[in-house]
Amino acid sequence: MGLTRDGIGGLACLAGSLVLLWSSRDIPQPALVPIGPAFYPRIVLGMTAVLSAALLATDLGRRRPPTAPPRARVSYRLVVLTFLVFTLYVFVLPWLGYRVSTTLFVAALQATLDPPRRARDWGLVAVMAVVSMLVTYYLFERYLSVLLPRGRLTAF
Amino acid sequence: MFSQLFASFGDILQTQYLVPLAIGTLAGLVGGVLPGVTITMTIIIVLPFTFGLDPLAGLAAMTGVYVGGESGGLVTSILLGIPGKPSAVATMFDGFPMARRGEPGRAIWLGTWASFLGGLLGALFLVGATVPLATFALQFGPWEYFSLFIFALSMVAGLTEQSLLKGLLAGAIGMIITVIGSDPIMAVGRFTFGSDFLRNGFQFLPVLIGVFAFAQIMTDLERMATAGTTRGVEAPSLAVSHVAVLWDILKRPFLLLWSTIIGLLIGVLPAIGGSAANVMAYDQAKKFSRHPEKFGTGIPEGIIASEASNNSNVAGSLVTIMAFGIPGDAVTAVMLGAMTIHGIQPGPLFMSQQPKVAYGLFAAYILAHPIMIVLQWLLAPVYLKIVRVPKAVLIPQVLVLCVIGAYALNNVMDNVYALLLFGVVGYGLVKLGFPLAPLILGVILGDQIEVNLVRALMTDADPWLFVTRPISGAMLGLAVASVVFALWQHRRQQQLPPAEADTDF
Numbered sequence: 053m054g055l056t057r058d059g060i061g062g063l064a065c066l067a068g069s070l071v072l073l074w075s076s077r078d079i080p081q082p083a084l085v086p087i088g089p090a091f092y093p094r095i096v097l098g099m100t101a102v103l104s105a106a107l108l109a110t111d112l113g114r115r116r117p118p119t120a121p122p123r124a125r126v127s128y129r130l131v132v133l134t135f136l137v138f139t140l141y142v143f144v145l146p147w148l149g150y151r152v153s154t155t156l157f158v159a160a161l162q163a164t165l166d167p168p169r170r171a172r173d174w175g176l177v178a179v180m181a182v183v184s185m186l187v188t189y190y191l192f193e194r195y196l197s198v199l200l201p202r203g204r205l206t207a208f
Numbered sequence: 209m210f211s212q213l214f215a216s217f218g219d220i221l222q223t224q225y226l227v228p229l230a231i232g233t234l235a236g237l238v239g240g241v242l243p244g245v246t247i248t249m250t251i252i253i254v255l256p257f258t259f260g261l262d263p264l265a266g267l268a269a270m271t272g273v274y275v276g277g278e279s280g281g282l283v284t285s286i287l288l289g290i291p292g293k294p295s296a297v298a299t300m301f302d303g304f305p306m307a308r309r310g311e312p313g314r315a316i317w318l319g320t321w322a323s324f325l326g327g328l329l330g331a332l333f334l335v336g337a338t339v340p341l342a343t344f345a346l347q348f349g350p351w352e353y354f355s356l357f358i359f360a361l362s363m364v365a366g367l368t369e370q371s372l373l374k375g376l377l378a379g380a381i382g383m384i385i386t387v388i389g390s391d392p393i394m395a396v397g398r399f400t401f402g403s404d405f406l407r408n409g410f411q412f413l414p415v416l417i418g419v420f421a422f423a424q425i426m427t428d429l430e431r432m433a434t435a436g437t438t439r440g441v442e443a444p445s446l447a448v449s450h451v452a453v454l455w456d457i458l459k460r461p462f463l464l465l466w467s468t469i470i471g472l473l474i475g476v477l478p479a480i481g482g483s484a485a486n487v488m489a490y491d492q493a494k495k496f497s498r499h500p501e502k503f504g505t506g507i508p509e510g511i512i513a514s515e516a517s518n519n520s521n522v523a524g525s526l527v528t529i530m531a532f533g534i535p536g537d538a539v540t541a542v543m544l545g546a547m548t549i550h551g552i553q554p555g556p557l558f559m560s561q562q563p564k565v566a567y568g569l570f571a572a573y574i575l576a577h578p579i580m581i582v583l584q585w586l587l588a589p590v591y592l593k594i595v596r597v598p599k600a601v602l603i604p605q606v607l608v609l610c611v612i613g614a615y616a617l618n619n620v621m622d623n624v625y626a627l628l629l630f631g632v633v634g635y636g637l638v639k640l641g642f643p644l645a646p647l648i649l650g651v652i653l654g655d656q657i658e659v660n661l662v663r664a665l666m667t668d669a670d671p672w673l674f675v676t677r678p679i680s681g682a683m684l685g686l687a688v689a690s691v692v693f694a695l696w697q698h699r700r701q702q703q704l705p706p707a708e709a710d711t712d713f
Contacts, residue, residue: 058374061640065377072384072399079398087665089391089398092658096387100380107373126430134429135632138607142628145611146621158604165432166600184605188612196260198616 149203232272240280302510326516330523382650419634475524489517
């Protein structure tokens with residue numbers, strides 16, 4: 053009998069809550085107060101474990117239709133690529149700073165989502181990336197006094 | 209009270225507040241018009257711009273987004289038959305047929321003026337009810353607060369479209385996120401596993417931005433390859449007689465009033481949201497109508513009911529956050545985050561301790577409506593161009609603003625890493641069918657639930673006080689009732705065919 057996404061979700065939450073419940077033994081208990089820092093997390097984790105188990109049990113006990121209903125067509129290619137480009141951006145940001153990494157990120161993601169075909173398209177992607185970096189940089193740093201990340205390698 | 213309100217009108221009419229309010233309203237309208245960009249997403253985008261502003265200016269901008277967003281969504285619903293946002297779903301039922309019949313201008317302005325009137329009627333409730341409710345909340349001790357937060361959480365978990373179990377579980381996951389890091393009473397590290405990143409815990413804004421922005425963007429990307437475009441749609445003329453449109457609305461005072469009341473009541477209840485208000489008001493208008501069979505064919509009643517309710521819903525949500533400090537929905541959750549960044553704590557003492565901000569917020573809400581009308585009039589000729597902005601251009605800009613929003617909270621990269629982490633978590637939860645609203649409320653209320661629970665038990669170890677104190681007992685009773693109601697409602701919904709609509713996470 054296979055699990056649906058409810059069962060998978062229930063199982064993941066049950067496992068997570070039990071691991072954390074076990075780790076809660078490491079939370080120090082101060083001697084002078086009756087209610088320690090582990091009191092509330094244990095209640096929440098216990099409740100989570102019970103709810104997860106109920107979700108898992110409901111899924112296991114549910115009667116499945118002989119044929120699964122048709123699902124809407126989805127593609128995960130762009131989702132995976134976007135997560136990859138964004139993760140790269142987040143980890144490059146402290147090294148190259150806001151200006152360089154944001155320009156690269158905007159260009160890379162735009163080119164990923166709508167691949168340029170001609171030289172003119174590449175030019176538009178580059179212009180868009182530079183303009184959006186300049187607008188956000190000057191707006192936030194100069195007018196709104198919001199400091200943006202500096203790069204350890206670039207020093208700006 | 210009214211003298212303070214009039215003084216606040218004077219404040220908001222100054223350039224330093226009026227400009228952010230107008231820009232926020234414009235951003236809300238544009239965000240509302242773009243299909244797939246919800247008001248939550250728009251307010252997340254606007255959030256970093258408010259960090260450098262005066263608190264009232266920042267909140268005025270966000271109020272503008274909220275009001276503008278509720279009105280902008282109707283345009284896409286009416287012109288393209290695609291709900292610009294979930295709270296404009298019912299607007300489409302009659303707005304789109306009316307536009308196809310050759311009256312797009314009438315449909316859009318019926319919706320816009322109904323939003324305006326519904327919003328202003330909602331303002332009467334906002335101004336009149338916030339102070340009495342906040343005064344009532346002053347009687348609350350830790351028992352009452354604990355029970356109120358549990359009630360809010362149970363209500364949100366129960367009234368989500370997915371299963372009750374998943375709603376409750378999502379709320380519990382949100383509460384688990386708050387127990388990671390230092391505990392709020394003795395600052396003892398919990399579940400840090402020796403990591404400095406976990407030692408500081410998670411601030412709720414990066415969590416909220418990550419969860420909502422990624423859930424929305426990634427779901428859009430899944431459909432991007434298969435979805436059709438709006439190219440080839442001709443720009444129709446939206447010219448109309450405003451006097452005739454206003455008369456269309458005002459000759460149905462009961463419909464306008466009843467839809468406004470529905471929107472307000474749903475707004476006051478935590479996290480049910482504008483989409484429920486929109487559909488429920490439409491449903492009520494149909495039930496009370498002498499000709500229910502005409503609904504769905506392009507009649508004014510359907511547009512008026514749905515649009516008056518979703519704008520008055522904003523006023524209801526603002527009452528809840530200002531009187532009790534509980535965000536009524538994801539949009540007010542971001543507003544709550546912005547308030548805490550500026551050192552303002554919404555709740556029962558908000559009105560007395562921050563009268564300038566509180567009454568300024570009332571004034572901003574009221575003034576956002578005429579600004580919305582002016583901007584709607586100016587934007588009408590370019591709406592179809594806005595709708596056609598490619599997602600490939602929009603998404604990188606949104607993600608950059610999310611990063612700025614998270615980083616600028618304390619100028620540390622940890623918040624950006626948290627944004628990425630919870631982006632993945634949020635998207636994973638959406639794929640597993642978990643609702644996100646209870647999760648966010650769990651993150652927002654988790655610390656407060658713990659503090660009030662521990663405070664109550666340290667004051668008196670008797671746990672029965674949670675039940676025997678009248679207000680606390682009533683709240684817990686309502687929490688149980690909301691769970692029972694949700695069980696009944698879910699059972700009933702399982703017998704109905706599922707409806708196709710844009711998702712508001």
